[in-house]
Amino acid sequence: MGVGGGTLEFISEMMGSGRRHIHNKKNRKQFQTIELKVRMDCDGCELKVRKALSSLSGVKKVEINRKQQKVTVSGYVEANKVLKKAKSTGKKAEIWPYVPYNLVSQAC
Numbered sequence: 059m060g061v062g063g064g065t066l067e068f069i070s071e072m073m074g075s076g077r078r079h080i081h082n083k084k085n086r087k088q089f090q091t092i093e094l095k096v097r098m099d100c101d102g103c104e105l106k107v108r109k110a111l112s113s114l115s116g117v118k119k120v121e122i123n124r125k126q127q128k129v130t131v132s133g134y135v136e137a138n139k140v141l142k143k144a145k146s147t148g149k150k151a152e153i154w155p156y157v158p159y160n161l162v163s164q165a166c
Contacts (some may be wrong), residue, residue: 087116087134090097093154094129096144098122103149111140128154 098104104122107129111120116134125128129151131140137153144151 077118087136089118089134090137091130091132092135092137092140094131094144095127095152095154096129097127097150098124103138106147107149108143108144114139114143 096107097106104124108120108122110116111129111131114131114133114135117131117140118133119131121130121132122128129144141151141153
């Protein structure tokens with residue numbers, strides 16, 4: 059006796075789903091920290107930026123230092139998507155342009 063067509067389709071779908079799942083594992087985004095310079099003048103600006111960035115899929119943490127105009131986003135995200143989302147708030151935003159002090163060459 060043969061196996062019914064429905065059973066073969068079910069098995070085929072299950073096998074195909076398994077392969078897609080394995081394939082998606084390879085394309086998983088890496089955890090990273092992205093620093094942005096975002097113009098924020100008040101609590102409302104800060105809240106707007108925080109809510110927008112927190113809504114991105116993969117974001118685990120959003121830290122804001124309004125005095126420095128610095129936003130730090132950590133998670134499984136892509137820098138270009140984080141920057142685009144920050145700009146969507148209407149605020150001027152760019153990738154953090156400053157080199158950390160400890161990386162700057164000290165001339166004697």
